[in-house]
Amino acid sequence: MKITCSKDKLHHAVQIVQKAVSAKATFLLLSGIYLSAENNKLQLQATDYEIGISCTIDAQVDIPGKIVLSGRYFQELVKRLPGETVELASSEKDHTIKISAGSSQFNLLSLPAEEFPVLQSLFHKTNSINSFIVKDNILRDIIKRTTFACATEESRPIFTGALLELTNNDVRMVATNTHRLALKRSTIENTTNSALKIVIPSKVLNELAKLLTSELPVDVSICWEKSKVAFSFDDVYLESRLIEGQYPEYNRVIPPEFGTVSTINTALFMDAVERVSLMAKDGEYNVIKFQFNSNEVIITSNNPDVGKAYETIPVNTEGTEIAIAFNAKYVTDILKNIGTNELQFSLNTPLSPARVKPKNDETYTYIITPVRTS
Amino acid sequence: MKITCSKDKLHHAVQIVQKAVSAKATFLLLSGIYLSAENNKLQLQATDYEIGISCTIDAQVDIPGKIVLSGRYFQELVKRLPGETVELASSEKDHTIKISAGSSQFNLLSLPAEEFPVLQSLFHKTNSINSFIVKDNILRDIIKRTTFACATEESRPIFTGALLELTNNDVRMVATNTHRLALKRSTIENTTNSALKIVIPSKVLNELAKLLTSELPVDVSICWEKSKVAFSFDDVYLESRLIEGQYPEYNRVIPPEFGTVSTINTALFMDAVERVSLMAKDGEYNVIKFQFNSNEVIITSNNPDVGKAYETIPVNTEGTEIAIAFNAKYVTDILKNIGTNELQFSLNTPLSPARVKPKNDETYTYIITPVRTS
Incomplete structure (x- = not known):
């Protein structure tokens, strides 16, 4: 692999996927960031199996390729690089990546890219019935007003997640730890035939909300399959495992x-x-x-x-x-x-x-x- | 005791003496703030025997008296009180202090004031030969440029402190952990006959530097006796124990x-x-x-x-x-x-x-x- 790209764009992408880098990885590769370069695009990915994030930026790709670098060192380094452009070049010989910017030159050890659990976009796999579109400010709002009510201890996993429910154009999020419950409703523009009732880990929703920061509303596409949900917006793809189990009938808790x-x-x-x-x-x-x-x-x-x-x-x-x-x-x-x-x-x-x-x-x-x- | 004072002034005084409240007090009273009211002044004090601070503010004193309150609760409470004035009134009956502000009313348990280790100002005890005056910006500067070089581990206590040295009008501070050394010199306006060579804990110096924040330079009076040094400026009196022992001949470390x-x-x-x-x-x-x-x-x-x-x-x-x-x-x-x-x-x-x-x-x-x- 050999590419040149904007330092600011690379820093942006690293910051986004960094949230999915496993802090205490039992599997070394999960502490890494996967980089894949082709067709003048550079995609970064990270996953800890609960949350997976990819971010795609423009790059001048001289030699396509795939590499994995230590998430921690790569992030710290990119943040501090001088100048406006960065060059990344892999060396097969000694399993290192040369990172050059201005008069700085770093050789970071690489991890085996072929073993990385690469994200497969749900949007390519599922049919359109299992998807809908919501404005990012609405999604951010229903997350922020509810997830604080989730349980923090893991004794009953279902309550560590929030319920995302869609019926026609009514979208709602519900969170409870059994002692208190928060419910926020909103509407989406295009009525859909999809019906949805899934429980998403609150940790993932909170990370998602932090990424939904556009000044002008943008569309977030949401799609799901049995055990996963995915969100796509701007240059970001984020997927989360779902929490299994029966969510309680929350309407019965609300006095009439x-x-x-x-x-x-x-x-x-x-x-x-x-x-x-x-x-x-x-x-x-x-x-x-x-x-x-x-x-x-x-x-x-x-x-x-x-x-x-x-x-x-x-x-x-x-x-x-x-x-x-x-x-x-x-x-x-x-x-x-x-x-x-x-x-x-x-x-x-x-x-x-x-x-x-x-x-x-x-x-x-x-x-x-x-x-x-x- | 019964007094009325400005909430902002009380908050200011609590924040200043709070730095001397012992976080993990083995002696309960050291986790307290001592309040003494007389002659339309309210003085707050705290000490953990290494550092002692007092701050004096104006107050309307209806009944003079001395009390001790839990430093932690008093500070948290004063910070959040509504309105502009606060009334403090002690009740002999149930050993509580009534704190009133706006429609808020709190009864905090008090500690036995007569057992508090009240600070005795060194300025009243020592003669003038053991004192000098320095501008606060100069004192802050010599502290900030040196104390970071002190040792953090306690194995050789002398290196956890910084040397304050005065010869005629030359004032200097020196800090070292034996691997690196920082020396900053300055001058004081009034030549003094005093000569000084004392080692002050860097923790105390760092707290002192945080309090030296006036926009216009103010005079700081410094005086000392065998085992203590005291700093007086504005409404604040701060004293510190000294570290005993022989400070190394730092000039020998500096190559000519x-x-x-x-x-x-x-x-x-x-x-x-x-x-x-x-x-x-x-x-x-x-x-x-x-x-x-x-x-x-x-x-x-x-x-x-x-x-x-x-x-x-x-x-x-x-x-x-x-x-x-x-x-x-x-x-x-x-x-x-x-x-x-x-x-x-x-x-x-x-x-x-x-x-x-x-x-x-x-x-x-x-x-x-x-x-x-x-």
Whole structure:
């Protein structure tokens, strides 16, 4: 292989695929980045079997070829190279790649490219019924507003992923750790006959969201088969394994109506909850108490080893006054992600699930289970 | 105690003394912040016996008194309080302090103030012969340009500190870990009869440098006794224990003349050394090689497990051409701190100490011992 390309483009591509390089690879090749050059294109790939990413850039290809380089060293090096262009040339003789830029010259040891688990694009394998198109800003939004609610411990793998569901032109993402649940709905432009219900690891979705950063909306093509889903946009292809198992019937968790609905300023509420949580967070369950009255909510905590906290926030409550307790983290998590100035906190009884949603937005729902206190 | 004060001033004072709160206190009181209110002043203090800091702010003192609060909770809380003023009131009854701001109200448990190891200002105890005054920007500069060269491991405590030396109006700071040495000289305005040679923990000096951030130069008063040194500026008093022992005769380490003097662009040199170091840094000694020729320096490294690096940088060398090897970190450390566009690298033989200094500045000297290579 012998190619010349823009340093900035190469750096861009390395940064993107780097997210799929296995940090603690049991299989040495998975710590590598695969480079394939032909037809004046250079494709970079990395995979750890859970997530696989490729990125394709323009290059002047003098001799086509395929190589694998240590992901860590290649990334660190490309980031620091001088000048505007980089030349990569492989040497069969000593299994090294010569990387030249300006007056810098590096010979990196290469790994056996023929053994690399090369990604096979799902878009070539599946038929069009198993695909749809969504704008990147919509996809980023439904990911960011839900995945924080996933479980982090692996004891029940299904809850470490988020459900992606498509019915006609209604697309939604759902995440839960069984104590709280986030649901965000949106719509896609072209109605499709496809129906979809898959569970994607939240780690992969978070990496995907970080790549969806275009200033102007671009199309993201999504396609899937039994055990994989793939996303294609710009010069990027990203695929993920799916999490197997039955996702719970989330609609049954959402109460149809509420006896108390309190409208609250998000920023005031957030600040007060965070202060009260200071006293509670070293306790075993990080529990804080809320007394929803007609014109105020009183937020309190009591940690015998530290002290007591007491806050009041003006609210507008319709319905029954109620005292209830929650894990403070589950409350602050939604306040950080809700993205509106005013929210509605809806409740029934001290032991039944409550709902938090933006004031004028029916597409975003957060359900939170209260904590029983003595 | 009952006082009212500005939230911003209280936050400022807490942030300053927080640096002396013991993170892993074996003695519970050292994890606390001591507050003392009288004569419309509130003084905060913290100490871990190595470093002690106090900060004094204006306050409306209704009832004078002394209390100790958990440093961690008090700091987190003050940072987040709403509004512009804070009221602190102690309750003898239940050993709590009520902290009120806006509609927030907290009751923090207090610790026994009478047992706190209150700082006794050295300025009241020592005579004027043991003191001098230096501008804060000068003190910050001599700290920042030297302490990075201190030893980090504790096996020889004297090298974990930096030497502060005063002779007439010449003030200097010296730091070494025996493999490299940094020396920075400056002058003070008022010649003093005091002579000083003390070794201060580099950790304390780094905290002190962070506090010396005034935009207009302010005076820092320094005074000392046998085992302590104290710095006073603005509303801050900071004292440090001294490290006992004989500091080495650093002047003997500085070669009087050099056979090779190379003038180099700092930024180009820094970038090249960092790239070459990429290949070397996982090796046992992080060794990179330099070939100083008349018009260029060639920088190389070779790590059999990773690959090879080769860089050339244009230089202007006077004297003998020479090949020499250094620990890459010891070279990059000075390049990060030298603060000038051009530097002079001066050498004698491949096994004798070299010097790095700014091109047109005789007040800053960095000595680095080469590494023997096969």
